[in-house]
Amino acid sequence: MNQTFKTQSRHGYAVKFSPYFPHRLACASSQYFGIAGCGSLFVLDVSPDGIRPVQVFDWNESLFDVVWAENNENILVACSGDGSIQVWDVAQPQGPLKVLKEHSKEVNAVDWSQTRNEHLVISASWDKSIKLWDITKDQSLQTFLGHDHIVYNASWSPHIQGLFSSVSGDGTLRLWDMRKPDNCVRLIHAHEGEILSSDWCKYDQNIVFSGGVDGIIKSWDVRNPKFSTCELRGHKYAVRRIRASPFYGHIVASSSYDFTVKIWDVTAQSCVDTIEHHTEFVYGLDFNVHVPDQMADCGWDELLHVYNTPPYSKPQNI
Template identity: 75%
Template sequence: MNLTFRTKSRHGYSVKFSPYFPHRLACVSSQYYGIAGCGSLFVLDVHPGEIKLVQLFDWNDGLFDLTWAENNENLLVTAAGDGSIQIWDIAQSQNPLKVLKEHTKEVNAVDWSQTRNEHFVISASWDHLIKLWDINHNQSLATYTGHDYIVYNACWSPHIPGCFASASGDQTVRLWDSRKPDSGAVVIPAHKGEVLTCDWCKYDKNVLFSGSSDGFIKSWDIRNPQSPLCVLSGHKYAVRRVRSSPFSGAVVASASYDFTVKIWDVEKQTCVDTIEHHTEFVYGLDFNLHIPGQLADCGWDEQLHVFHLPSHQPGAL
């Protein structure tokens, strides 16, 4: 079953399921394709036959990414075009609990640590920098330099404490130890185009996936990243988001500027399904941590969809 929610004059950039509730998700969006105008954070609940709006929050610049807190079911962090990140309590005020601003350009990505300090968040920006935050403090704890171009994505390892990966327009993926900001990063020359996204395998702590403007998805063994473990080919345009399944180490999903979402069998290195329910760039994509085979995506066509993989459809054999 495919359920749809319209983000109404807002173009979707990122969608994430709650780590606490199987029915809850959130989406960030921007007016005018993120070029101008404000942004909105939608908090949504999935009910039988419909998606209901729970809360709507507005910010005075575009919102490009979000992450749920790992220690509070009501906290969310969003990334904004004005260089700030916002901490929201969805059970309270319409205004953020806190706004942290040190980046000098748009913030593309935020991610909340799952393994180290429960208050730690990283942010990645157009200013080529990655910053480490403790949400209880008003200044960043560390700044990570080395990328030569926009940092599009940064994500914590779900297995290795203090480790995170980043993806950049400088065509590299980098691996960082958050405890050693001055020691630099392991650099992986990953693609021949800008690297727009990365995600960790949930079943093997040494495997990382990357997606690029060159249309390819690659997987890497971080212990020996000289060449990719696999290369997935099939998207016609840039891969904007890659997400590893929380229920199978062999399944990866990707969202692309070719208006599609593709499901891949990594072991066979083949595309097993193509979902074509968008009419514009698909930007956001996420697996539900609680319901096998359920995903959500969002795009520039003002549509957010919640759907199941074909093999997990009700009544499927």
């Protein structure tokens, strides 16, 4: 299956499958390439007949990321260029349930904890900070400082409660423990230039991936991060998004400013597939946790694709 949805004068920034429904996903998008204008949050259902919008939420600033709640199938959190994060309810189209605004600059990324902290969200911003939120409250719980540049991404560990990673324009990958807000528990000088994305391996709690403007994806064992354990080279331009497969421990996907999505075998340190169906930067990327080998991506060409890749159940060098 290969389905396409046009975001209609909105440039795609992020796409996320629902953790509850195999046919549902959300897309955060912006007018004018996110430089100016408004944003739209699309909630979409996929069927053999195509992709149809269930709900479209409009916001007065660009939307850069979205995440589904882990404790309510109708709740999403998005973040925007006005420094806010918004809590949306699919069943209530009139507007956000809550707007939380403490960041002083654009918010690039949001992530919802997948461990036992059911209400906890982190946000990463151009103001060089990461904030921890309980969305049932009206103020942030903690602010994490230390990066010297824009924080492009922050993501919770799917294995260890209270642990999350962040990457920044300062070239570092950092690990933070929410119980230790004054300093990070690990600092890794991961890339020479800006780092735009990271993700945790779903099968090894010690492995985290990073991708930067150098076009390289690296994996790190956080117990001994002096050297990367793997380097994946093949993108011509910056790596914008990394997603570790929820089904195969050795498979990682990435999207890039070179208009492509690539599938990588980490064990063989090689690219096993290149997907070329965009004509602009590919920003959003996600695996469907319910459907093996199904992915979605979105880009600045106003297109969102849902598609199935070949199965990659065995490492390529075995």
